[in-house]
Every structure is written in C-alpha cells, then in structure tokens.
Amino acid sequence: MSNLTLAKRYAISLFDLATEKNEVQAVENDLRELKIVWNGIKDVKTLFTSPKLSINKKKELIRQIFANANPIVINTLLVLIDKNRLADVSDIISEFMILSNEAQGVAEAKVYTTRPLTEEERTNISSVFAKNVGKQSLNIQNIVDPSIIGGIRIQIGNRIYDSTLITKLDRLKRNLIG
Incomplete structure (x- = not known):
C-alpha cells in the first residue's frame, strides 16, 4: 500500500x-x-x-x-x-x-504578485475566482515575485490564471517572431 x-x-x-x-x-x-x-x-x-x-x-x-x-x-x-x-x-x-x-467549500490558491496583497485585494480575488472553480472562497497564499513585472498569476489546483505583464510580453514576442 x-x-x-x-x-x-x-x-x-x-x-x-x-x-x-x-x-x-x-x-x-x-x-x-x-x-x-x-x-x-x-x-x-x-x-x-x-x-x-x-x-x-x-x-x-x-x-x-x-x-x-x-x-x-x-x-x-x-x-x-x-x-x-x-x-x-x-x-x-x-x-x-x-x-x-471540501467540506467548507474552500479552495487553496497561490497568488503571485509583485507586492504583498492588501486584505481588500485578497477578499476581491477570493470572491471573483472562487466562483470560477465552484467554491465559496479561497484560502490565499500570497507569493511576492518581482520577476512578473506587473499583473497577477493565480494557481488554484491545476488551474492557472495568468495576466502578468511578463506573460503578455512573451506572448507578444512569440507573435512578432512567428
């Protein structure tokens, strides 16, 4: 076993x-x-x-x-x-x-930002993204990562929501280079 x-x-x-x-x-x-x-x-x-x-x-x-x-x-x-x-x-x-x-309708989330989140930002992220994964709220672990330049990356289980500036720049680079 x-x-x-x-x-x-x-x-x-x-x-x-x-x-x-x-x-x-x-x-x-x-x-x-x-x-x-x-x-x-x-x-x-x-x-x-x-x-x-x-x-x-x-x-x-x-x-x-x-x-x-x-x-x-x-x-x-x-x-x-x-x-x-x-x-x-x-x-x-x-x-x-x-x-x-599962019993409480909560999901664990890692939130990558360039600076620590305020309590209001945590609450807003929790309410918006919890609905996306069918939960009532998120238990947020904020990870400060200056390399993302700006924006936010959220990982909830195996789902990743990425609206960071570095990802957008990489996408633009791929489109321009072909």
Whole structure:
C-alpha cells in the first residue's frame, strides 16, 4: 500500500473524529502550525523519525512540544509514533486540508504578485475566482515575485490564471517572431 493511500486513511479518520467532536477548525489550525514546524525545521523531522530515539522518548517530546495543541492532534501524533508512520505527517496534513476545504467549500490558491496583497485585494480575488472553480472562497497564499513585472498569476489546483505583464510580453514576442 502506498504512503499516499495510508496518508489518506489517517486523514479521513482524523477528519471524521474532528467532525464528530465539532473541532475541525481547531484541529486544522494546529495542523497548519505543525506542518510549518515539521517542514520548516529540518532537525525536528530528523529527530522524530530517527530510530535512535525510543518510542517513549518521542511520545514524551510530543506531549511537551505540543502541550497547547488540540488533544486530537496530539493523540494522532502518538498513534503515528506507535505505527512508525511519523514520516507521513506532511502527507496526512495535506490530505486533511483537502477534506476540510471540501467540506467548507474552500479552495487553496497561490497568488503571485509583485507586492504583498492588501486584505481588500485578497477578499476581491477570493470572491471573483472562487466562483470560477465552484467554491465559496479561497484560502490565499500570497507569493511576492518581482520577476512578473506587473499583473497577477493565480494557481488554484491545476488551474492557472495568468495576466502578468511578463506573460503578455512573451506572448507578444512569440507573435512578432512567428
């Protein structure tokens, strides 16, 4: 069985439990923070996936580090330690986010601009482009990229809406050169 299939199973179980306890948003918030720590600090991932550290020590560290996290998240991490699946944390979180977004009618979007978006711009982009993909709103990750010169590029799933100046110039160049 592939790691992604297992990650989906864990994510479904986690989502079902969070839904049953009416704590989906709290669990989602904690999982977002966990993903930042897990993927952002290489030593954390290395430490918890190391076979040199005992299972009991890993559990003790999880309880200490994530003491303020939702108990559902902590218990999930403890189960993953028992099943030797802690390396799959990122995939499980990603799958959970997909389930949560689907339930809430939200889509993840990467928005590339030359400068940070204002809150009003985020709201406008969300309301316009969410309708294009059949969602109620977008969860926007703003990526500042000065190389696009001007305009905006939006990636929602596998759809890309590109009205950047660099793309328009490239298109013009291709048309002129033939």
